[in-house]
Amino acid sequence: LEVASRTRQHLSNIMRHAVHQGLIDTNPAANLGGVTTPPVRRHYPALPLERLPELLERIGAYHQGRELTRLAVLLMLHVFIRSSELRFARWSEIDFTNRVWTIPATREPIIGVRYSGRGAKMRMSHIVPLSEQSIAILKQIKDITGNNELIFPGDHNPYKPMCENTVNKALRVMGYDTKKDICGHGFRAMACSALMESGLWAKDAVERQMSHQERNTVRMAYIHKAEHLEARKAMMQWWSDYLEACRESYAPPYTIGKNKFIP
Template sequence: MALTDTAIRKIKPTEKSFKITDSAGLYLLIKPNGSKLWYMKYRVDGKEKKLAFGPYPDVSLFKARQLRDAARARVREGADPAADKKIAQQKKKNGHTFRQIAMNWHADHRRWSEHYAMTIRRRLEMYVFPDIGDKFIDQIVTEDLLFTLRKVESKGFLEITARLKNYVTEIMRYAVKKQLIKSNPALDLDGEFTPPETQHYPALPLLEKLPELLSRTDSYSGRRLTRYALKLSLLFFVRSSELRFARWSEIDWQQKLWIIPEEREQVENVRFSHRGTKMKTQHIVPLSEQAITVLKQIEALSGHLAFIFPGEYDQDKCMSDNTINKALRVMGYDTKQEICGHGFRAMACSALSESGLWSKDAIEKQMSHQERNSVRAAYIHKAEYLEERIAMMQWWADYLDANIDRYISPYQYAVPLKNVS
């Protein structure tokens, strides 16, 4: 007679172990200490074997029957479920689960900053490991990854979904290289998810308004350090955090370079002050003569401090992330529609390209953009184009000066140099 949960709970142990049969080879072994263990009896090549499923009630009656049915199916296929289990246990011991391979991949990226590495690990633990962390890497198929990432996408986390897709693709690529799997199931995820909206930062729609911007910057009546920050934002066109967290120790006066590290020393109680370059590689900003003049003016105010741009109310901290945009609003600009601090980058990139003087690679290198073509990216990474960038940054500063009184296009301003060359 088939077992029931009620009947199992009523079974009392005796001085000797005994069996209670369910059906189709499934039985419960009752030990003198009261433990109840599931087993299945089966035959392979005429030889009787048994397969353990675990203790009751950890393994319920329903689950035990499911395991039995799965094992019987393997027997019908000519396999030995006990051998399957042994192989699976060996795989688990060797760390061939998705979680273990993911952590090995994670550990191999020693160049990641501590914060970046922690972010990736936290996302994997929160969104991926609960579904597939304990699955064996060679048993994961595209549908498993789709199911996992669809749950994140359904919550509206489009940016996180896109990043998770990149992570699992790289983890599976790592597994292929380690010869743990033959092909990468994540490659079929392309086009399956709603892409996150690309954030476009407002820049002046026409460079013709550059004289107005320069005039308003010079006339800014707020804090002097804020006015200097506006000027350097234009001259350097770096990212906000790269400028806000800048330290005097990064300025090489002799070589006339600002060297932004991939990661900075964390300052206590200053959130995100460890941030260096977004691309996680050192970035060099050549200092034009105009930039050096502004830096010398700033040095007179904050040269004795760590941050180039200390906070207004606490000099041990840096200026707020909203300082530049707030100043632009005071100057009469709509930072959502007309111009924002990040928009200076678009202006500079546009002008440098329009001039026709500089190579695309030098511009991209100075913009610290990430090249999507991996072969080309490796080439650009090795090639610094520093001499060209030094000339380019001085040209950009001179071009800004040329637009103080009236507008001149980048192309027109570049003509004399083209004629000389």
């Protein structure tokens, strides 16, 4: 879309120059402004934050499938990355010492697995600071799959990743409609909502951690240059602590952790 818009602008400039030179009477590209309309954005279902205790209870009680599947759902909730970023993850990306997960721009493709070369969505490496809870979950997973390259290998072949529908299938088993209630991608919306409602974090820091695409190219350059890494480390710990706080009953985001995270 951005390429199409730039092409339209270049074409209009050329035609304007031709009009000034007397080569043509009017600029035929002058009225193309509405041709390149933005694509319709897909909205993924997400639970209201008030239902977090219910979600956490159902994840904890999930025993109908592999324990690895339950841990995948739980980790995805804590780190709120995209499904392909989780599904194709390698142990080599995890730095347990510094508590950081670095999702590369691209990954080594797995033969016979479509899109397995995908890394971070924005085609730039993406840093995910890991909370104490996320590290604990990863250590549990490592006890199961630590001898594999993939963090989440499939049921039958350890050299291929888990099925792309694994997380959503587990959510359906938990009783959720993944088209109306919640899907794996919806964890991102829930986390973003809580982070913004808390009032603790700058919007740019949240956007950087969400790895959202910024349409304004000037702001995009700024956001990607300004890592906000220290704030994001505290942010990810806050989110995991917030999930813990909501395990028994719901707590509004703005009531949690102000003294701990804001000097």
